[in-house]
Amino acid sequence: MNPGKVTLLSAGPGDLDLLTLRAAKALASADVVLLDDLVNPEIVTLAPGARVVRVGKRGGCRSTPQAFIERLLCRYALRGLNVVRVKGGDALLFGRAGEELTALRRAGVAVEIINGISSGFAAAAGLGISLTHRAHCPGVTFITAHRQDGGEPDWAALAATGTTLAVYMGMHRIDGLCASLLAHLRADTPAAVVQWAGSPNERRLLTRLDRLAADAEAAGMASPSVILIGGAIGEADASVATVVPAFLPDDAEAGPRTLSQAA
Structure with missing residues (x-):
């Protein structure tokens, strides 16, 4: 045989x-x-x-x-x-x-x-950004929010890396992860959610960390999605968003702007 x-x-x-x-x-x-x-x-x-x-x-x-x-x-x-x-x-x-x-x-x-293309890379491509950027971060960290023991990642340590955070399986914990990261990162840190990345059904949300959980819920974003957080995400232009444009809470009537401008 x-x-x-x-x-x-x-x-x-x-x-x-x-x-x-x-x-x-x-x-x-x-x-x-x-x-x-x-x-x-x-x-x-x-x-x-x-x-x-x-x-x-x-x-x-x-x-x-x-x-x-x-x-x-x-x-x-x-x-x-x-x-x-x-x-x-x-x-x-x-x-x-x-x-x-x-x-x-x-x-x-x-x-x-x-090997193949991970959804984190496909999400970045859909947003038209690089996950690494010399002006914003020294690297990228891929992390799952869905741990086998049910615990949470060390969000403080992850925030301290200064890297782009690509969070997989995080939609069920988006409220908690945003609250944890807000204790260590600026409220206006650029953020995004990309659902069904790299597929014909791809949906993109551009926002900022303090609005991430609320905007994702309002847009009906759900699994499977990749959450991206960090300065490099600010290089995306709001025109690439397919749901909820990236408005600042205090100037919603100003219309869509690039996140680098909004930050």
């Missing part, structure tokens, strides 16, 4: 045009595809000969247990099949790839990793 293998494939944030050629080739040769919820469902058309197993994992929703997914990966691969595990964004960023790599290696299964 030929040895099987597992490919951890990063499908990007939604638009199939953002898939790499390497990802498309892997899908074309797949025997089994394990598909996450947040992946564009049309991706299965690129794997015409594969059995598709849906193993969705969504915060706050009924999800396929991680241990069960790992057992499926090992079982199919040990049968000699070419298994492609499809994850949204980049598999190596908040995609539980570490847990799956450990399980597969313990089982003696060969693993290939194919």
Whole structure:
């Protein structure tokens, strides 16, 4: 029997045009595809000969247990099949790839990793900004607000880095994270929320930290979204917003302005 293998494939944030050629080739040769919820469902058309197993994992929703997914990966691969595990964004960023790599290696299964575009990068592209900017910040910090133990990140330490904060899985905790960050950052720190980044349904909200939670609620912004906070976000022009323009609370009649002007 030929040895099987597992490919951890990063499908990007939604638009199939953002898939790499390497990802498309892997899908074309797949025997089994394990598909996450947040992946564009049309991706299965690129794997015409594969059995598709849906193993969705969504915060706050009924999800396929991680241990069960790992057992499926090992079982199919040990049968000699070419298994492609499809994850949204980049598999190596908040995609539980570490847990799956450990399980597969313990089982003696060969693993290939194919990178993709994380939603944080797609969100920045939609806003027309760079996540790093010499005039504003020394780097970017990717952080999840959804911790396994239910605790909160150290927002004070994160604010002290001076980096752009790209917060994943933070919409259910947006009130708390804004309150925590406001204790350490200026109220007029530029902020944004991008929902369904990199997909045809993308929605963008530009605002500032002290208005972030209220504006996001008013605009109906929900998961899956990326929250971006920091000076570099101020380089976005309000014209890129698709919901609630970035007004200052005291000059709402002045009309949309760039966040760099508003700050």
